[in-house]
Structures are given as C-alpha cells and as structure tokens.
Amino acid sequence: MQFQQNLLEYISQCLLTTGETISVAESVTSGLLQLAFSQMPNSSLFYNGGITTYTMLEKVKFLDIDQEEAEMCDSVSENITKTMALNVAKLFDTDWSIAITGYSSPIKSSLYKIFSYFSFSYRGEIILTKRLELHHKTQALDAQLYFTEFILGCFKSELNQFLILK
Numbered sequence: 467m468q469f470q471q472n473l474l475e476y477i478s479q480c481l482l483t484t485g486e487t488i489s490v491a492e493s494v495t496s497g498l499l500q501l502a503f504s505q506m507p508n509s510s511l512f513y514n515g516g517i518t519t520y521t522m523l524e525k526v527k528f529l530d531i532d533q534e535e536a537e538m539c540d541s542v543s544e545n546i547t548k549t550m551a552l553n554v555a556k557l558f559d560t561d562w563s564i565a566i567t568g569y570s571s572p573i574k575s576s577l578y579k580i581f582s583y584f585s586f587s588y589r590g591e592i593i594l595t596k597r598l599e600l601h602h603k604t605q606a607l608d609a610q611l612y613f614t615e616f617i618l619g620c621f622k623s624e625l626n627q628f629l630i631l632k
Contacts, residue, residue: 473618478506480625481513481562489558490516491529491550493541494568494582498614514558519550525567529553540575542567544583548592551585563587564617570609572602580604582613586624594624 481488490499500516503509517528522541525531530553531546539546550565568582569575581599585592598616600609 470615470618473615473622474502474506476622477618477625478508478512480622480629482508482511484629486561487512487514487559488562488564489514489554489560490563491554491565492516492518493520493525493550493566494570495566495610495614495617496520498610499564499566499617502614502618514560517554517557525550529557542569542576542583544585544595544597547583547585548587548595551587551592552590555587555590561589564621566613566617568598568613570606570613578602580609584613584617584620586621588624588628594620596620 490503492499497518503513519525519528522536525541526533526536529550531541531549536546547565547567550567551563554565555563564586566582566584569580572578572580579599580602581597583595583597585595587593598613600612
C-alpha cells in the first residue's frame with residue numbers, strides 16, 4: 467500500500483511547523499489512517515497514536531460512545547464520529563484528531579450502501595464532519611483506501627486554512 471508521498475510530507479511539515487500533535491480513531495478504515503501517519507517523515511514528533519474500534523462495544527468502551535445511541539445506528543452516524551474525534555484527542559492528549567466510522571461493504575445495516583462519516587477536531591472543537599458515499603459495487607479494500615486518501619486530502623485542506631489564519 468502506497469499513499470501519495472507528497473501528501474504525507476505536506477501534512478508532516480505542517481504539523482512540525484506548528485508544533486501540534488494528532489491522534490486517530492478509526493473503524494471502517496481499520497488502521498489505514500494510522501499506517502499513513504506512521505509513514506510520515508518525523509511522525510514521532512507529532513503523531514501521538516491511534517485506536518481502531520471496529521465494533522460498537524469497543525467504541526463504547528474505549529471512546530466513551532453512548533451505547534443506546536450506538537445501538538440505534540449500528541455505531542455509524544455523524545454524531546458518533548464527532549464523539550470519536552473529540553474523545554480520541556482527549557485520550558491521546560492531542561491538538562488535532564481524525565475519526566471515521568462507516569461501512570466498506572454493502573450490508574443490511576448500511577441499507578446496502580458503502581459510506582463513511584469522518585470528523586476532524588481541533589483543540590476540543592469539531593471543525594469538519596462529512597459523509598462520503600461510494601458506489602455499492604466498490605470492493606471493500608478499495609473503499610477503505612479511498613476513504614483514507616480522501617480524508618488525508620481533506621485534512622491537508624484544513625491545515626492550509628489553519629496556516630493562513632495563523
């Protein structure tokens with residue numbers, strides 16, 4: 467698996483320049499975002515870590531997701547991803563965080579759709595949340611890779627805006 471090297475280098479340079487840290491909470495991408503951050507130059511200077519909570523019970527246990535809410539939506543919703551983002555930042559004591567949950571295969575719980583929700587938090591506030599939907603015939607690994615690459619691209623854009631404001 468190869469991520470766009472210039473994208474990884476850009477994110478790394480931004481976080482190094484600002485002296486800020488990041489953590490990741492993921493479900494549907496099953497560690498691919500964590501892999502991407504670990505491949506960035508000097509990642510140990512800004513990447514504090516991540517957690518993969520693939521099931522609802524793990525999201526409840528490790529990311530303090532409300533169990534009743536999670537049961538109602540199979541732990542996939544806009545609010546769940548926001549809570550994941552806020553709580554992983556607290557867990558790893560980071561300035562930034564990224565969270566994602568969703569489906570990489572069309573199943574009954576997803577109404578046979580492939581989609582994800584992802585959120586970015588910055589210093590305890592959600593700054594971006596989006597839903598990303600793919601064609602229902604997309605292969606699971608392709609969906610996971612696409613979600614990962616798309617999120618990294620969006621994160622680069624958020625970093626650009628942040629640097630302009632600084």
